[in-house]
Amino acid sequence: MDFGPHLFLALLEGLVGAFVLALTALGLSLVFGVMRIVNVAHGAFFMLGAVVTWWVSTATGSFLAALLAAPVVVGAVAILADRLVLRRIGYEPESTIVATIGLLYILEQVVLMTYGPYARPVAAPIYFRIDFPWFGYSGYKLVVAAVAGLLLVLAWLVLSRTTLGLYLRATQQDREMAQTFAVPVERVYTLAFGVGGGLTALAGALIVPVQQAHYLMGLDALLMSFVVVILGGLGSLRGTVVAALVVGLSDGVISVLFSPTLAKIVATLLVALVLAVRGRGLFGEEAA
Amino acid sequence: MAAVTPILETRAIVKRFGGLEAVSGVDFRLARGEVRALIGPNGAGKTTLVGLISGRLSPTAGRVLFAGRDVTGLGPWDRVGIGIVYTFQITSVYRRLSVRDNVLLAAQRRHLRRLADWVMLDRQRLTHEVDAALESVGLADLADRPAAVLAYGHQRLLEIAMALALEPALLILDEPTQGLAMGEIDALCRLVRNIAERATVLLIEHNIAVVLELAGRITVMDHGRVIAEGAPREIETHPEVQRAYLGRRSRSTP
Amino acid sequence: MEGGRAVLALHLGVLGLLGALQFLLPPFHHGMVARIMVLAAYAIGYNLLLGYTGLMSLGHATFFAAGMYGAGLTIQHWGFGVAAGFLVGVVGALAAAFVVGVVTLRTVGPAFLIVTLMLAQAFYLATLYFNEITLGEQGFALAGLNVTLGDWRLDLARPAVKYNAALAVLAVCLLGSLALVRSPLGRALVALRENEERTQLLGYNTYRLRLVAVLASGLTSGLAGVTYTLLFGYVGSTFAGVLYSIYPLLWTLLGGAGTTLGPLIGTLLMTYAVDVASGITDAYLIVVGAVLVAAVLWAPAGVVGGIRTRWARWLP
Numbered sequence: 001m002d003f004g005p006h007l008f009l010a011l012l013e014g015l016v017g018a019f020v021l022a023l024t025a026l027g028l029s030l031v032f033g034v035m036r037i038v039n040v041a042h043g044a045f046f047m048l049g050a051v052v053t054w055w056v057s058t059a060t061g062s063f064l065a066a067l068l069a070a071p072v073v074v075g076a077v078a079i080l081a082d083r084l085v086l087r088r089i090g091y092e093p094e095s096t097i098v099a100t101i102g103l104l105y106i107l108e109q110v111v112l113m114t115y116g117p118y119a120r121p122v123a124a125p126i127y128f129r130i131d132f133p134w135f136g137y138s139g140y141k142l143v144v145a146a147v148a149g150l151l152l153v154l155a156w157l158v159l160s161r162t163t164l165g166l167y168l169r170a171t172q173q174d175r176e177m178a179q180t181f182a183v184p185v186e187r188v189y190t191l192a193f194g195v196g197g198g199l200t201a202l203a204g205a206l207i208v209p210v211q212q213a214h215y216l217m218g219l220d221a222l223l224m225s226f227v228v229v230i231l232g233g234l235g236s237l238r239g240t241v242v243a244a245l246v247v248g249l250s251d252g253v254i255s256v257l258f259s260p261t262l263a264k265i266v267a268t269l270l271v272a273l274v275l276a277v278r279g280r281g282l283f284g285e286e287a288a
Numbered sequence: 289m290a291a292v293t294p295i296l297e298t299r300a301i302v303k304r305f306g307g308l309e310a311v312s313g314v315d316f317r318l319a320r321g322e323v324r325a326l327i328g329p330n331g332a333g334k335t336t337l338v339g340l341i342s343g344r345l346s347p348t349a350g351r352v353l354f355a356g357r358d359v360t361g362l363g364p365w366d367r368v369g370i371g372i373v374y375t376f377q378i379t380s381v382y383r384r385l386s387v388r389d390n391v392l393l394a395a396q397r398r399h400l401r402r403l404a405d406w407v408m409l410d411r412q413r414l415t416h417e418v419d420a421a422l423e424s425v426g427l428a429d430l431a432d433r434p435a436a437v438l439a440y441g442h443q444r445l446l447e448i449a450m451a452l453a454l455e456p457a458l459l460i461l462d463e464p465t466q467g468l469a470m471g472e473i474d475a476l477c478r479l480v481r482n483i484a485e486r487a488t489v490l491l492i493e494h495n496i497a498v499v500l501e502l503a504g505r506i507t508v509m510d511h512g513r514v515i516a517e518g519a520p521r522e523i524e525t526h527p528e529v530q531r532a533y534l535g536r537r538s539r540s541t542p
Numbered sequence: 543m544e545g546g547r548a549v550l551a552l553h554l555g556v557l558g559l560l561g562a563l564q565f566l567l568p569p570f571h572h573g574m575v576a577r578i579m580v581l582a583a584y585a586i587g588y589n590l591l592l593g594y595t596g597l598m599s600l601g602h603a604t605f606f607a608a609g610m611y612g613a614g615l616t617i618q619h620w621g622f623g624v625a626a627g628f629l630v631g632v633v634g635a636l637a638a639a640f641v642v643g644v645v646t647l648r649t650v651g652p653a654f655l656i657v658t659l660m661l662a663q664a665f666y667l668a669t670l671y672f673n674e675i676t677l678g679e680q681g682f683a684l685a686g687l688n689v690t691l692g693d694w695r696l697d698l699a700r701p702a703v704k705y706n707a708a709l710a711v712l713a714v715c716l717l718g719s720l721a722l723v724r725s726p727l728g729r730a731l732v733a734l735r736e737n738e739e740r741t742q743l744l745g746y747n748t749y750r751l752r753l754v755a756v757l758a759s760g761l762t763s764g765l766a767g768v769t770y771t772l773l774f775g776y777v778g779s780t781f782a783g784v785l786y787s788i789y790p791l792l793w794t795l796l797g798g799a800g801t802t803l804g805p806l807i808g809t810l811l812m813t814y815a816v817d818v819a820s821g822i823t824d825a826y827l828i829v830v831g832a833v834l835v836a837a838v839l840w841a842p843a844g845v846v847g848g849i850r851t852r853w854a855r856w857l858p
Contacts, residue, residue, distance in 0.1 A: 038652045089838055093651055094598055098795065099838045101788060105831025112825040219784065223663055226656055261671045265664050272660040275653050276645045342743065368745030376743075382736045393733050396726045397745040406727040454745065 014252020043222025049201025635764020681778020
């Protein structure tokens with residue numbers, strides 16, 4: 001292939017990756033922003049979404065049913081984890097990190113026990129090819145990007161137009177103030193954790209027909225979500241989406257033209273340096 | 289007097305937080321050996337000014353000189369090293385460490401000169417210094433308790449013991465009597481007078497009785513500026529001071 | 543300090559016990575304990591940062607693996623001897639620690655953790671990327687390592703040599719950490735952990751202290767990595783991966799962060815737990831997850847930390 005078409009393919013791959021990444025990272029951003037905690041199990045939720053999708057679509061033969069089941073199941077698991085563990089340790093930052101690392105291993109290993117060490121595909125619910133002059137491209141991938149984009153718009157509408165969104169934003173901005181205005185902060189936390197898990201599970205579900213489901217697929221999702229959330233600024237939906245587009249596209253381009261490993265090295269080093277320069281940055285404690 | 293270098297001097301020092309100017313071009317001088325009170329309404333910029341002097345905050349503009357030397361670029365740790373010692377307004381002791389270890393951390397700092405000192409120090413001498421500091425504030429009996437279990441007044445005294453162990457040339461006390469009972473305030477005043485024999489003292493204080501008892505001179509701040517300075521009697525009758533205090537009060541009473 | 547003698551005696555006693563154990567243990571456990579002692583040295587290095595400085599890293603595998611690759615690659619590709627490889631490994635770990643320390647100097651809390659995680663991931667990916675020399679996940683074995691001093695020759699493949707070399711490294715790290723935490727420097731690090739701003743205003747340059755802590759921690763972890771490579775003759779990407787950053791965290795928390803003996807106890811318990819679990823199921827890492835969650839919920843002080851609060855306040 002000539003360079004031009006090659007680059008076009010790279011950009012296309014990057015664009016699809018970017019939308020999925022934005023959806024994956026959105027939940028982490030929400031949890032970061034609202035609860036001020038680092039959820040290391042975020043990638044495991046992504047993986048669980050993919051695995052549940054395989055299970056349900058294999059059992060029922062309906063990908064749509066799987067797409068609905070994945071966020072519900074994962075959201076429930078997340079809420080359970082919040083109630084049983086995180087709430088009990090008072091969301092103390094370091095304990096929460098340790099607990100979510102533990103949760104990550106528990107989820108991964110339970111999946112390994114039940115689902116096994118295989119990478120299993122799910123047939124795409126819609127199959128068509130788009131024929132460019134130089135190569136054919138999977139239509140499903142473009143549908144994935146479109147659906148992910150649609151879900152992002154939906155999430156934005158929920159956050160900006162509903163009471164739930166108002167509660168989330170209020171808690172994010174000032175927890176104590178929110179409490180004074182009768183926002184049920186504890187319930188908002190649980191909900192944020194559940195919704196965060198559910199959103200990333202959706203991303204995991206959408207990607208199964210392209211990537212296959214495997215119990216170790218969560219780590220990459222986690223790291224790339226960290227990259228995007230940090231580059232985009234914590235808790236900022238718009239920042240997360242913009243960063244996902246930039247990172248997704250550059251990741252796609254470097255992956256196709258050079259190597260996927262190199263793309264990940266660049267991304268992780270970049271975010272390490274950004275954080276290091278911003279110093280206290282994470283939760284913006286610098287004020288006052 | 290004019291020929292003597294002041295121990296501390298700020299030149300046109302400014303600190304801005306975002307759009308708010310907390311300290312606006314303050315020229316402040318402190319003579320060696322004096323006890324100076326810094327007073328003013330809440331939000332006048334007192335704590336910010338001493339923050340700039342101790343190095344907790346870095347200035348937006350202006351300079352800080354200590355014993356004739358420009359220390360504007362020095363970190364707070366280096367300023368402690370040359371004798372500028374600050375005690376926190378909100379007690380900030382190591383709550384999980386024993387009272388003795390709190391003071392030990394202060395006492396050992398002065399002896400850490402060479403690399404080898406970080407590995408080993410003369411324990412006996414250190415213990416002696418720690419005991420002396422605890423003795424002078426009357427906390428010797430509580431030395432082995434964790435700092436967290438001390439009563440509030442005792443925690444304030446521990447703060448001062450830590451400051452003493454650093455052997456300050458200039459001791460900055462940020463509202464030391466806040467939250468203390470009457471008897472404790474008297475003891476604290478005696479302690480400060482004792483310290484003043486060895487060090488220059490800069491005292492932020494709201495309790496006017498304490499200020500009048502301890503301070504040789506008083507500096508008054510309002511809205512980030514020094515509005516008056518002088519002997520206690522001059523300050524009491526100073527029109528600007530009365531306006532700042534009385535004006536505030538009349539605004540807040542309905 | 544009357545307590546000082548007892549504490550030293552306790553630590554020497556533990557090391558003596560480990561020394562005596564080699565004559566009693568059957569071969570399998572003999573090898574197991576040798577491995578545990580090296581890994582415990584790694585945990586001791588981790589604990590210097592988490593327990594005594596209050597910084598939680600998720601990237602310590604970088605230091606362990608820097609030591610490992612520093613020694614392994616030079617021995618494998620350039621024909622270095624054991625001593626030269628050892629030196630390169632230690633210097634490599636120190637260099638990695640310096641980079642991490644400088645980059646993370648001004649980060650606090652979760653930001654520190656994420657930066658260390660990201661840097662470690664970059665390092666791990668680099669070991670995969672340059673797989674022509676590292677052989678990536680598969681790694682490579684070093685065979686026939688031995689140390690010669692004049693006519694005296696030590697074959698590192700012999701179990702007794704492995705065991706005692708591991709014990710020696712553990713002894714250096716354990717006693718070194720004990721000396722550190724009781725030194726003026728150790729006290730200053732604890733102060734930094736407890737209250738950073740207060741510590742600055744007691745005259746300590748907290749940034750320099752942090753850098754020193756990261757260097758000491760990285761050096762110790764790297765020393766363990768080098769030892770692991772030389773004694774067990776293997777180098778591979780697995781040891782740079784995220785699991786090997788989580789392990790020392792787990793060992794330290796389980797044994798008791800901020801206690802000198804905790805990392806050893808935690809490594810001992812956890813390595814055996816993982817070994818037993820791996821005999822039962824392929825998903826043996828579930829014990830890692832379960833213990834992490836359980837520790838956070840019910841035993842935040844860890845085993846030795848719990849003993850200290852309840853019975854022995856004098857434990858360092």
